[in-house]
Amino acid sequence: MATIKDVAKLAGVSTSTVSHVLNKTRFVREETCDRVLHAVRELNYRPSSIARSLKVQRTNTLGMLVTASRNPFFAEIVHEVERRCYERGYTLFLSNTEGDIHRMETNLSALEEKRVDGLLLLCSEVNDDIISLLEADRSVPIMVFDWGPESDNVDRIYDNSPAGGALATRHLIEMGHTRIGCVTGPLKRRSAKERLGAFRQAMEEAGLDVREEWIVEGDYDCSGGVKAMGTLAALQERPEAVFACNDMMALGMISQAARLGIRVPEDMSLVGYDDIYISQYTVPALTTVHQPKSRIAAMAVDTLIDRLDSKRTKGEIIRIEPRLVERESVRRV
Structure with a gap:
């Protein structure tokens, strides 16, 4: 697998120049850019996402924990969250806890070890153990759907x-x-x-x-x-x-x-x-x-990413407004 040094050698430039061309962090002459990009294509070079994340302290990944539920509402929310993550240039890691507090704790730790930038939690059932787990100091910001501990550190999104x-x-x-x-x-x-x-x-x-x-x-x-x-x-x-x-x-x-x-x-x-x-x-x-599931998902993801960008430390509460959909199951008297 080609490295940035291989690209620099083929293009006849320094590794820092290759980095500036790929990340657009500094002006580089057009002729030099062309040589670098030609070398990238010829060597099929892929920048290391791990190295980049260590440098910028962001991995552009989010983790999502979901408890087991047969309610399609949860599946629709997850689908819309993944869609919004893709639109914002983020990868979503999804974990199903099956309602097991020990599995939830393990998955939370695993996602944090993967250096996800933030966490989204969608739980069908809530108990004191889960709330205590969230109230503990976490290394990343958390967005919870529909419920959550009364904590200044956690973002929450509620339906009204x-x-x-x-x-x-x-x-x-x-x-x-x-x-x-x-x-x-x-x-x-x-x-x-x-x-x-x-x-x-x-x-x-x-x-x-x-x-x-x-x-x-x-x-x-x-x-x-x-x-x-x-x-x-x-x-x-x-x-x-x-x-x-x-x-x-x-x-x-x-x-x-x-x-x-x-x-x-x-x-x-x-x-x-x-x-x-x-x-x-x-x-x-x-x-x-x-319930506007696509909007709920988009606002949850956007709020989490915006919190990362702004370095905001205090959690926010977001309330989503519902509307009535009239179909056939109600008769007029």
Whole structure:
């Protein structure tokens, strides 16, 4: 494999001149540039990214840790993060922790040893061990999605769950529904608590009663939606409309409703949350709260890179605004 010394010898210049030509760090005469570039092509020379990173203290790589999740929302976020990294000239190293705190700690250390410039964390479940791990001093800046320790050192990007929950509930009310239920996510999760809180507030503002038996705690998975629909269907009086706090549970509810002979939206209207790709292809197509996944990913990557460029030390909180996507799962009364 050719070295910079080989290029310099063939071009008849110094190694520093080769470096200036390739990195455009100093003016070099056109004739000399042509000789250097000709030598680079003839020798098929590839600059050492390791050597360059040691010199400039940047590797143009980011690491991303993802906990195991069957929710396509996470896969869509990862896809968009990789796309934005490519657009910004960065390489993404992806690690799946499978929800194991020891594996997460090992992967964090491995990524730091690879000298990644920054870390992005996308976790479906959060516990005290994970938060403690993040609160420890890290050698690189960290961006977390949707959650995070209350730390000045960590950047966080949130969806505006209160606004999204209000959009979903108000849409059902505006469509004429008054008997409305809610299937929440795990109530230990910030997003689940905020979406339920927004549901309660929107109902109160509309002068509508909240029936506690129509509020079912789910798990943000299809199985939770199946179970929730079974619970609601077994009630002597069931709601005519439901806000499901994510699309996966809404899909499970639609599936179970068909098995139980409950028609959506004729017998029960349904609004989801996230606008995952498949939600537009369900029968009926799901009305849902859209989270701008490409924008979330772009802002996460851009904020991390901008922090590296600006040498900013204090973390930022970024909130993303959702919008409602109307499809076929809500009927007008």
